[in-house]
Amino acid sequence: MSWSSFYHTASRVFHEYPSWSKSVVVCTIISGGGLAAYSDTRSAYSDNGDQFPKKKVVVLGTGWAGTSFVKSMKNSSYDIHVVSPRNYFAFTPLLPSVTCGTVEARSIVEPIRNISRKSGLDVQFSEAECYKIDPKNNKVYCRASHDKKLGGTEEFSLDYDYLVIAMGARSNTFNTPGVEEHAYFLKEVEDAQRIRHKVINLFERASLPCVPVEEKKRLLSFVIVGGGPTGVEFAAELYDFVHEDLSKLYPSLKDHVKITLLEAGYHILNMFDKRITEFAEEKFKRDGIDVKLGSMVVKVGEKEISSKERGSGEVATLPHGMVVWSTGIGARPEVVDFMKQLGQINRRALVTDEWLRVEGCDNIYALGDCATINQRKVMEDIAVIFSKADKENTGMLDLKEFQNVVGDIIERYPQVDIYLKSQMKDMASLLSKSQESPTTVVDIEYFKQALSKVDSQMKNLPATAQVAAQQGTYLADCFNRMELCERYPEGPLRFRGTGRHRFRAFRYKHFGQFAPLGGEQTAAQLPGDWVSIGHSSQWLWYSVYASKQVSWRTKALVIADWGRRFLFGRDSSQI
C-alpha cells in the first residue's frame, strides 16, 4: 500500500521533472551524534546522447547571493544541493520595517524550496549549518541544529564538484565589551522580531504602576550604534512607531522616550552624497533624535552604554533600555577557519579573483558578504602585458601594436578604464609623449610610468544586497554556459598565459541606493550622483522595493502590509 503510493509519488515527480533521472542514495549513520557521509549519484545526457554523471554543485547559504544563484540556474546537467540554517530567503532591506511592524516578517520571506521548485531543476535543500570545508577532498561537513527536544544535532558531509560559498557575514562587534550580551543586532529576521518584541516590552514595563519616573526614562531610552543605512532607517522607523502609534496607546510615556544615534565617524550615512547626509542630520535634529557624531562606544552594560568622544577623548555614559548594534560586518567563524586553511590571513573576507573563484581553489566560488574580489593590479603584470603587446619582440611598443591589445587590457583591468575616464584621456594620449607627436614608440620603462597611477583607481565593492544578487546571477550564468564557453572562450586575453579566459570577468553595475528617513521621506542616490530627497523618492522606494520582491506572494503581502499600516497603524500586541 505505502509502497504503491510511494511509487505513484515517485512517478509523478519523475513526470513533473523529466530532467530527473533515477538516484541512488547511499546513506550510512555513524552512531553518537551521527556523522553520515552522503553521496548522491545522478546522471545527465550529453549532446550526443551518452550518459555522464551530473556535476554536484553544493551551495552554502540562502541569502541574496545563494538565492539569486539558484534562481538563475537553468542548466539541468548539475545536481544542486543547497545547505543553509534558514529554509527561506529574506528580503533584508525591509528588516528595519519589520522591527516596528510596518511590514510583517512573513511578508519578506520566501521558502527556498518554493524558489528552487520554480527553476524546474533538480535542487535539494538541507536545513543545516556548514561548519567545515575540506577543499582537499571536495567535502563540506554540515550540522543540523534542530531543537534539542528532538534528540540533539545530526551531522553529515556532502561531496561536491563545485562549491559555492554564499554564507554572508556576521555583525561586527569590534570586540567591544558587553555587545554580545546586552546589544541587539539587526541582521536576521529573528533579530527584527526580537527587537519588535522588546520595544513593546519596554513600553509595557515602563507603564507599570510601581515604576518610578527615572526608571521609565531609562527604559524608554533607545540607543542605536552605527549611522549606516540600517541604523539610520531603524532610528527613523522607531521614531515613527512611537509618534504615530505608541503615543496614542501610552500617552503618559510619550515624553519619556529618547532615541540616540551614536556614530563613530564625523557624519551619518557617510557613503551617501553630502546633501543626503546633511538632510538626514537636520531631519533627525528636528525630530529630536539625538545624533552623537564622532563618539565611539567603548562598553555596553546592562543598563548603560559608555562612549568616547573622538576629539576630547572624554567618556560619556548613557542609561539605556535597549541598544541596537549595526556598525558593520565581519567574517563568520567557519569562513575564517576556511581562510586559515588557504593561508588567507588578516583579510576581512574570502579573497576571490574577478571570476569569483576563491584564490587557490579551482572549483570553489565565493560571493556576497563573505567574499571580496582581488582585482589584479596592472603593475604586477606590466611586463607580461608589454611583451604580449610587443608582437615582434622589438622591446619597443608602437601605438598600432598597443591599440591591438587596448581592448583586452581594459577588460582585464577595469581600473585602466576608470582612470582614463577620470583623467579625460584616451589610450593614445596616455602613451604619446607630447601633443605634437601623437604616434610614438615607447619602451617598457616609459610604459610602466604611463600606467603607474592606474591601480590607485581600484576599490572594493560594498557589502550590499545589490552586489550579492548580481554576483549570484553572474555565476549561475557562467555555470549555465560552462560547456559552451570551454569550447568558445569569451573572456579577455590571458596575459600571463596563452589563449583567452573562459568567461568575462564579473562587473558590478550600481543602480543607486535608498535611505528611508521616516515620516514618508526617503533619500535616493541614483547613478550619476543624481540625488532625490522627500516624498517623491519615498514613492520611488515603495515601487522599487515592491517590484524587487522575490515572489508574487511576497509582493502582494508587502503592499498589503503598507496599506494596512496606512489604514490601521502598526500593531503593538506583544506576540
Added chain:
Amino acid sequence: MSWSSFYHTASRVFHEYPSWSKSVVVCTIISGGGLAAYSDTRSAYSDNGDQFPKKKVVVLGTGWAGTSFVKSMKNSSYDIHVVSPRNYFAFTPLLPSVTCGTVEARSIVEPIRNISRKSGLDVQFSEAECYKIDPKNNKVYCRASHDKKLGGTEEFSLDYDYLVIAMGARSNTFNTPGVEEHAYFLKEVEDAQRIRHKVINLFERASLPCVPVEEKKRLLSFVIVGGGPTGVEFAAELYDFVHEDLSKLYPSLKDHVKITLLEAGYHILNMFDKRITEFAEEKFKRDGIDVKLGSMVVKVGEKEISSKERGSGEVATLPHGMVVWSTGIGARPEVVDFMKQLGQINRRALVTDEWLRVEGCDNIYALGDCATINQRKVMEDIAVIFSKADKENTGMLDLKEFQNVVGDIIERYPQVDIYLKSQMKDMASLLSKSQESPTTVVDIEYFKQALSKVDSQMKNLPATAQVAAQQGTYLADCFNRMELCERYPEGPLRFRGTGRHRFRAFRYKHFGQFAPLGGEQTAAQLPGDWVSIGHSSQWLWYSVYASKQVSWRTKALVIADWGRRFLFGRDSSQI
C-alpha cells in the same frame, strides 16, 4: 521643556477624555524584588454635583470574559484597572488555523489598550500576572515577569472596590506523566506559533540526507490527544497543510506523514449531534487520519506515546515526532489558591451565584473558564418558597396564591421552566392532583413532591468563548446600571429574604457551534438542533468568524489571510 510638554500631553489627554479627573498616584517601592503598594484616588460627580471617589474595579485577564466586560463598560463612575500577562485579546477560536499559517497570529489579536481606548473610559492596563488575591483587605498582588535582562520581576499590589476575576483556565494534563515535558498545548497564541514552527522543523529534519526512513516516519507521525473541537480542528488543519502545501515542497516525505487522533471517549466531538460525529469520523477515515476511540493516554515520552485501550486494557505504544494535547481545562494555580482561601475544595472552578458573584464574597465576581455558576436548587428553598407563596400562612397553597409567585419561581429557578417544557406541562397541571379537579389546594409535602424532579434539569455551562463573552457583557451591564438597580431592583423575588434582587440573574443564550473538518467542510450545530454539514456551512463559518472579530483591523486581516491562503497557499518558512 519636558515639563511643559508633559503639561501639554496631560491637558490634551484631559480634553480627549472629559470624564477623567485629576489623579494622584502614590507609589512607593520596597527594595528587593520591589513590592509596591499602588493606590490611585480618582473622583467622579454624582447627579447632584457633589464629588465622590470613583469606585476601583480591578479586572484580571484579557480573554473573552475580561475583554467583553471592559468593552461593554459605559459608566464613567468607575476607575478600571486591567491586569493580565497578555497585553492583547486573542480570538481563540482561530488558534487552530494559526498553527498551520492559514491565518497569521497577528490577525487574531488586538491590543487591550486599543479596545479600552475606544470605550472612552478611564481604563488602565498593567502587563502582569496576579499571583495572590486577598479578599479580606480588598487587595490583589501582581508580578510583572518581563525579560530577565531588564532586571528581574517587579511586584506591586492594587486595591479594589470590585474585583472581576477572568483569568481563564490552563490545559488539563490529568497528571499524565510526560505531558508537561513533551507535549504541545493549544491554548495561547504562543502555543499555536510554537506548533507551526515545530511542524516545519519536523519536515526539515526528516528531509536531511542522513535520516533513515524509519526515523523519517517517526518524525512525521503527529499524535493529537483529545477529540474535542480544538483537537479535531487542528487535525483537520494539519491534514490540509500537509496535503495542500507541504506535499509540493517535500514530495518525497508526503507518504511518511501519519496523523493519529486519540480520544478517551467512544466518539470524537461528543458534545455535538450524532450526525456531526459520524460525518467527522467518516471524513477522517477517508482522509487517512487514524482516529483511535476509547484509548486513554497513560504516558508521553520524548519519542513515543503510550495509550490504554478502554475495553481490553491493553497498552499500545506509538512513535511520535510531536504530540498535541487538548483534552480539556483545569483551574489555574492562583485560582486554586483563592478557592482554598474561600474553602471551595474539590471544585473544578470558582463557584459563583447566578449573578456571577463568587460565593462568600460581596465584591468579587468571576467569569469565563475560571468560574462555574452554582444554580440554586429548588429543593433547598422549597420551604421558603412555600411560605412566600402562602400569603395567609394557612399552611396550604391554593392555585391562585401559587400563580402569583410562579413568574418569580421560574425566573429564580430556570430549571423549573426547562422541566415543565420537557414534560410539556404548565404550572397548574403540575399542582393539580387530577385532570378532573384543576383548581386545588396542596400542602408543603405535596408541593415538595411535585417539584422533586425539577432540579435534575440543571446542568453546568460549557467552557466556551460564547459563554465567557456573554458573561462579560452581562456583568458590565450590571455595573453600568448599578445605582439605578439599587434604587429600582429588577431581579426576581428574594425567597430567603425580603424584597427583590437588584439584577436579573445571568442567562446563557446558545447561538450554536461550529466544527471545521478541513477540506473546506465545516459542521454547524445551530439552536434547535439544526445541523448543517459541508461547504455551505464552511461559508457560514467564514462569515460568522469574520463578523465576530473584535476590530476592523482584525476583520480585514483575517479575511485577507483567507484570501492569501486561497491564492498562494500557506507559508512554510521557519520563522
